[in-house]
Amino acid sequence: MKPPTRRRESSRLAILDAAIALCREEGYGKLSIEGIAARAGAGKHTIYRWWPNKSAVLMDALDREMTANSATFPHTDDFVADMRATIASVSAIQANPDFGPVIAALIAEAQQQPGGGRQLLESFFKPRRVPIVERIRQAQADGELRAAIEPELLLEVIFGALYHRLLLQSGPLDEAYADFVVKLVFSGLITRPDGSPIS
Amino acid sequence: MKPPTRRRESSRLAILDAAIALCREEGYGKLSIEGIAARAGAGKHTIYRWWPNKSAVLMDALDREMTANSATFPHTDDFVADMRATIASVSAIQANPDFGPVIAALIAEAQQQPGGGRQLLESFFKPRRVPIVERIRQAQADGELRAAIEPELLLEVIFGALYHRLLLQSGPLDEAYADFVVKLVFSGLITRPDGSPIS
């Protein structure tokens, strides 16, 4: 009961490699289906058969690279430290010239169709946030964090701050910024017996 | 010493009206210089003479409408209430189908050129945030808010959260969300003698 696909894997990989390489070299604006096909030594039909548009190709290509080169999700007994390390890791990926501009291009392209943003969120971003959501829920279960707040809502604010820097280049996407954002978001939420602020 | 412009104002306005109308009707993806020129009854040269690309036209068009239809910036003695009302007003504009998609398109298009995001931020967004920055500085001067934090940095987090919903459609851009974001950001920053949380 194998999947009934006679798709040629070598073409698929050549297309994904060509797409993300061209995007990095020339920018997403100059990325074209014709260019991808030529570079991959493929016919345009082969691309149109398997992907609806060029952003879908690029999304698959980025997905392939990012599953190998993923963020780190430490899980120690210090929740805030875990979150700092996690968000710093995410921001480092977004600051990487090999990934940041491609992510920005995907967000940009999603604006072209109605509902494109939501689809990108559900199919690409949300699955990658699952480990972080789980870590937050764990902290809530442990009584380290107010339980009344949805973890996804917190991550909207945190990732929104990162995307602000990614899309509007308002400053460096470095560890200092990640620390600032995490501290800001959690400084009013952490439950400590003595009420001392987190450092 | 008048500015040496023989530019025809009627053409400029017709082009701006045509651009934003077409963007709303068909979406930014189907917006073309040829379409704008045809709808405005103008020559393409007239557009290329005064704007470098279609996103610049759209930015001018949106700017013209938003200066008339601006957010409200209340200034009472309750800083957090002021911020809630202000951010709720901003989010209402972004939730408006006449403005939100256009703003999203501008952010998306800015990703095409290197530095485009920063340019959009400086020329379009930052000037509109000035009153909010001033209100935050006032609160800091009044001792209502920790003075060590840059207001622009706080607004990055707040607006980032709004843009997350605008660009990724992660939920409604309503007053409840604006309240949540403002409360979250300021809950750890407000200085109160009794240390009670803001409600």
Add this chain to the structure above:
DNA sequence: GCAGTACGGCACGATCCGTGCCGTGTCGTT
């Protein structure tokens, strides 16, 4: 080994880009 199908290559009309030219109209100068 056979049949089905995915494949690469090529060609096509359509759209939009950015630019050049041309004749007209309007505005500033004298």
Add this chain to the structure above:
DNA sequence: AACGACACGGCACGGATCGTGCCGTACTGC
């Protein structure tokens, strides 16, 4: 009031890319 400069609308052009159709080849599964 007359002139000259320039912005304007209209049209045309080559180039690029789109999405699709057709054709012959090569690979794959039964």
